[in-house]
Amino acid sequence: xxxDAGKSGxxxxxxxxxxxSGFWLQYKKxxxxxxxxxxxxxxxxxxxxxxxxxxxxxxxxxxVAPNYLAPQWVSVFDxxxxxxxEFMPDTGFNDTSTWMIDPEAPVSYKNGTNQDEFEYVYQEAxxxxxxxxxxxxxxxxxxxxxxxxxxxxxxxLPAANDFIYFTQQxxxxxxxxxxxxxxTLDFAITRxxxxxxxxxxxxxxxxxxxxxxxxxxxxxxxSYPLYSDxxxxxxxxxxxxxxxDGWRGMVENETGYQEDETDxxxxxxxxxxxxxxxxxxxxxxxxNYTGSVTASFRSIxxxxxxxxxxxxxxxxxxxxxxxxxxxxxxISLTIGILATAISTAIGVVVGLTAGYFGGKTDEILMRVxxxxxxxxxxxxxxxxxxFLGPRTENIIIVISILGWTGTSRLIRSQVMAExxxxxxxxxxxxxxxxxxxxxxxxxxxxxxxxxxxITLGVVGAILSESGLAFLGLTDPGQPSWGRMLADAQATGGxxxxxxxxxxxxxxxxxxxxxxxxxxxxxxxxxxxxxxxxR
Amino acid sequence: xxxxxxxIRRLIYMFLLVIAVVCFNFFLFxxxxxxxxxxxVDLMIDVNLRRNMTSEVLEEIYARFGLVPDxxxxxxxxxxxxxxxxxxxxxFGYSFVSQAPVTDEIMAxxxxxxxxxxxxxxxxxxxxxxxxxxxxxxxxxxxxxxAVTVALFIYALPVFWVGIMLLMTFxxxxxxxxxxxxQFPSGGTITPDVWIAAxxxxxxxxxxxxxxxxxxxxxxVTLGVGGYGGYFxxxxxxxxxxxxxxxxxxxxxKGLDENQVLYKHGMKNAMLPMVTIIAMTFGFLINxxxxxxxxxxxxxxxxxxxxxxxxxxxxxxxxxxxxxAITAILANFVADMLYGVLDPRIKYG
Numbered sequence: 001x002x003x004d005a006g007k008s009g010x011x012x013x014x015x016x017x018x019x020x021s022g023f024w025l026q027y028k029k030x031x032x033x034x035x036x037x038x039x040x041x042x043x044x045x046x047x048x049x050x051x052x053x054x055x056x057x058x059x060x061x062x063x064v065a066p067n068y069l070a071p072q073w074v075s076v077f078d079x080x081x082x083x084x085x086e087f088m089p090d091t092g093f094n095d096t097s098t099w100m101i102d103p104e105a106p107v108s109y110k111n112g113t114n115q116d117e118f119e120y121v122y123q124e125a126x127x128x129x130x131x132x133x134x135x136x137x138x139x140x141x142x143x144x145x146x147x148x149x150x151x152x153x154x155x156x157l158p159a160a161n162d163f164i165y166f167t168q169q170x171x172x173x174x175x176x177x178x179x180x181x182x183x184t185l186d187f188a189i190t191r192x193x194x195x196x197x198x199x200x201x202x203x204x205x206x207x208x209x210x211x212x213x214x215x216x217x218x219x220x221x222x223s224y225p226l227y228s229d230x231x232x233x234x235x236x237x238x239x240x241x242x243x244x245d246g247w248r249g250m251v252e253n254e255t256g257y258q259e260d261e262t263d264x265x266x267x268x269x270x271x272x273x274x275x276x277x278x279x280x281x282x283x284x285x286x287x288n289y290t291g292s293v294t295a296s297f298r299s300i301x302x303x304x305x306x307x308x309x310x311x312x313x314x315x316x317x318x319x320x321x322x323x324x325x326x327x328x329x330x331i332s333l334t335i336g337i338l339a340t341a342i343s344t345a346i347g348v349v350v351g352l353t354a355g356y357f358g359g360k361t362d363e364i365l366m367r368v369x370x371x372x373x374x375x376x377x378x379x380x381x382x383x384x385x386x387f388l389g390p391r392t393e394n395i396i397i398v399i400s401i402l403g404w405t406g407t408s409r410l411i412r413s414q415v416m417a418e419x420x421x422x423x424x425x426x427x428x429x430x431x432x433x434x435x436x437x438x439x440x441x442x443x444x445x446x447x448x449x450x451x452x453x454i455t456l457g458v459v460g461a462i463l464s465e466s467g468l469a470f471l472g473l474t475d476p477g478q479p480s481w482g483r484m485l486a487d488a489q490a491t492g493g494x495x496x497x498x499x500x501x502x503x504x505x506x507x508x509x510x511x512x513x514x515x516x517x518x519x520x521x522x523x524x525x526x527x528x529x530x531x532x533x534r
Numbered sequence: 535x536x537x538x539x540x541x542i543r544r545l546i547y548m549f550l551l552v553i554a555v556v557c558f559n560f561f562l563f564x565x566x567x568x569x570x571x572x573x574x575v576d577l578m579i580d581v582n583l584r585r586n587m588t589s590e591v592l593e594e595i596y597a598r599f600g601l602v603p604d605x606x607x608x609x610x611x612x613x614x615x616x617x618x619x620x621x622x623x624x625x626f627g628y629s630f631v632s633q634a635p636v637t638d639e640i641m642a643x644x645x646x647x648x649x650x651x652x653x654x655x656x657x658x659x660x661x662x663x664x665x666x667x668x669x670x671x672x673x674x675x676x677x678x679x680x681a682v683t684v685a686l687f688i689y690a691l692p693v694f695w696v697g698i699m700l701l702m703t704f705x706x707x708x709x710x711x712x713x714x715x716x717q718f719p720s721g722g723t724i725t726p727d728v729w730i731a732a733x734x735x736x737x738x739x740x741x742x743x744x745x746x747x748x749x750x751x752x753x754x755v756t757l758g759v760g761g762y763g764g765y766f767x768x769x770x771x772x773x774x775x776x777x778x779x780x781x782x783x784x785x786x787x788k789g790l791d792e793n794q795v796l797y798k799h800g801m802k803n804a805m806l807p808m809v810t811i812i813a814m815t816f817g818f819l820i821n822x823x824x825x826x827x828x829x830x831x832x833x834x835x836x837x838x839x840x841x842x843x844x845x846x847x848x849x850x851x852x853x854x855x856x857x858x859a860i861t862a863i864l865a866n867f868v869a870d871m872l873y874g875v876l877d878p879r880i881k882y883g
Contacts, residue, residue: 032683371554374862378824379839379855380562386843387565459690466692467825471840485695489829494702495720502702506695513690521686 033522082306193291351411662765
């Protein structure tokens with residue numbers, strides 16, 4: 001270290017720089033210490049950048065997909081397995097060629113005999129309107145309608161033969177059916193005439209069909225009033241039967257036989273008159289009504305879930321494991337660092353006081369330490385956390401209450417060795433106060449030992465936090481690694497073959513605490529010369 | 535100061551600690567009352583149920599737990615008195631849930647916990663000492679650095695995760711892969727069917743012992759791994775310290791071979807601080823391992839205290855906490871005594 005630091009010259013001669021660079025020269029000789037620092041930087045980056053790194057809602061209860069889907073990269077071993085994805089080729093109606101059967105022949109998307117009543121309009125996005133639209137309109141004018149007799153026994157087709165629809169085709173490349181399918185339809189409805197005056201919109205519905213390449217129509221969604229004239233998203237969760245019916249024809253069986261010729265699936269969205277309209281006020285009520293209804297569609301999308309989802313699959317509740325894992329670093333780092341900061345502060349104050357003043361003060365403080373050492377740690381933390389309520393700040397308090405005893409003993413013994421040295425004696429002889437001696441002479445001399453102690457304390461706090469979270473004592477709204485493991489264990493994660501919900505959270509805890517251990521071990525070797533030859 | 539005086543001082547000190555623990559326990563379990571004004575009984579009894587209770591019934595329930603509804607200062611003194619008398623006479627009351635005496639409930643689980651913790655600690659201690667000595671003979675060697683890194687890695691492992699991983703490997707994936715050849719139970723202490731079948735068998739005891747052992751292996755390995763790192767590092771560091779002492783140099787100068795120096799002179803002295811650690815370990819044995827016992831569904835005290843806490847069975851939690859703390863104090867005392875007896879250089883003071 002430099003002895004004439006701080007006199008002149010650049011900042012490179014400053015005391016802090018010289019001692020820091022000297023320390024760094026020693027530190028960087030230790031490979032595991034460097035590895036620890038790199039890992040810590042990665043973790044901190046993960047915690048800070050969580051909103052940008054996470055791909056989905058990190059809430060442990062936010063269902064984004066079916067439960068226990070495997071990570072996407074596992075599908076490398078299963079080329080036929082369905083990888084979750086968006087399958088609608090054109091969700092925002094940008095490319096008319098993808099969603100019309102034949103743009104040149106608008107008739108093809110009208111159905112039945114009474115076609116004049118139905119109209120189809122495609123509007124491209126304009127300046128004041130950022131979205132492409134497809135408008136389906138039914139203008140009714142006191143005419144007979146072509147009712148379906150008898151009614152479709154499977155209820156897949158509407159009560160009237162007359163309706164209007166548009167379609168979009170997608171290709172299903174896999175040879176197995178999806179585990180779940182969610183569709184989102186964004187539409188608004190405007191009404192005029194009698195349709196506007198009448199209750200709720202009993203007269204018409206928006207239907208969504210899935211049509212396989214054999215031409216079988218399956219109704220997967222029908223809208224319900226009340227309708228609003230502003231755009232709203234409707235989530236459609238296709239039932240298992242719909243999925244089986246709709247997708248079965250496109251999947252080869254063991255012998256390679258496929259029911260349908262192609263892998264093309266058609267999604268149709270239509271505006272249809274309903275049976276209520278027919279039965280309302282007698283057999284042919286349509287004579288008494290005039291008016292129009294327009295359904296305006298802004299987007300349609302379809303996510304099909306397979307056996308594979310996202311970077312790390314899904315949990316027991318169908319939440320995205322990767323996002324939870326990323327956000328989990330926040331709570332571990334927060335609790336680990338804050339709890340250690342508090343317990344170190346208490347430990348240093350107690351250790352300094354006990355060691356420096358000795359006598360009765362020392363006796364009392366050390367008896368408190370002895371007492372805390374015989375109290376069983378985990379049971380006490382459990383009891384206090386459940387009494388105080390499992391919030392993050394309470395977990396921090398609970399962990400730091402027990403964490404300071406080791407630090408205080410360490411500091412005390414160092415202070416006792418330090419306070420009788422000649423330089424302290426001389427400082428006292430020239431009239432330095434106790435506070436001055438402690439702050440200026442004793443504390444700087446005992447801090448190097450503290451650093452290793454702090455990093456190892458963080459390890460303890462992180463492990464305690466994950467243990468408490470595993471027992472359910474964690475903030476219910478916050479994702480945490482311990483909680484992920486608890487969920488996996490409680491719902492029998494691995495007995496569903498979902499090893500990813502067990503392996504990764506544990507690995508995250510291990511690597512984080514390992515990096516702190518590595519840094520602590522290295523600090524110990526660099527800063528404690530007594531241990532250096534070990 | 536002589537040995538006698540030292541023992542008496544430690545005894546008095548131990549007694550003071552016990553009193554401190556008893557008082558602490560009292561206030562810990564009345565923390566909800568102090569902080570939020572609700573007693574454990576209030577938390578347990580459903581609001582609707584409570585509305586239909588006569589005040590006599592309610593008071594009877596309170597009295598069972600040694601509590602008074604809406605206590606004033608005199609009630610606190612009364613409650614404390616009742617509590618202290620109960621604790622020192624070993625009357626821990628009745629479990630809210632099972633209605634059985636808490637003592638019986640604890641005794642039913644104690645052997646399981648002692649079995650699990652005892653075996654795993656012994657395995658971890660023996661392995662830790664053995665490998666620690668091996669490595670300390672040549673500090674700084676590749677073997678040493680490797681072993682220390684492994685120990686640090688173990689130190690960083692969350693033990694309950696190790697348990698889940700073992701469970702996943704040995705009771706799910708390996709049985710599936712080997713067709714049931716390697717099969718470990720997925721939890722519990724004993725298979726109920728085996729218990730029923732073996733009860734009337736003349737060799738039933740062996741079958742039951744075998745079955746319990748089968749259940750024991752995974753949690754034992756889990757806890758053993760969890761404890762090993764600490765014992766290893768402690769033994770290694772202690773022995774490396776000892777090996778720099780003058781008497782080791784003397785022993786070498788006498789021409790003793792290195793093994794004799796290491797085991798006869800070095801290890802014996804390095805064991806001294808280990809004795810304290812081991813005694814303390816055994817003090818915390820009945821502490822159980824809440825996390826490991828929960829993972830493996832082990833019928834022991836660690837899991838019991840946690841489950842009781844979740845279902846608000848306060849008499850049980852209070853009693854177990856008390857028993858654990860007092861055992862730890864006793865073990866501390868024994869450790870002090872042992873150290874004094876084993877190391878004649880210790881000055882009592």
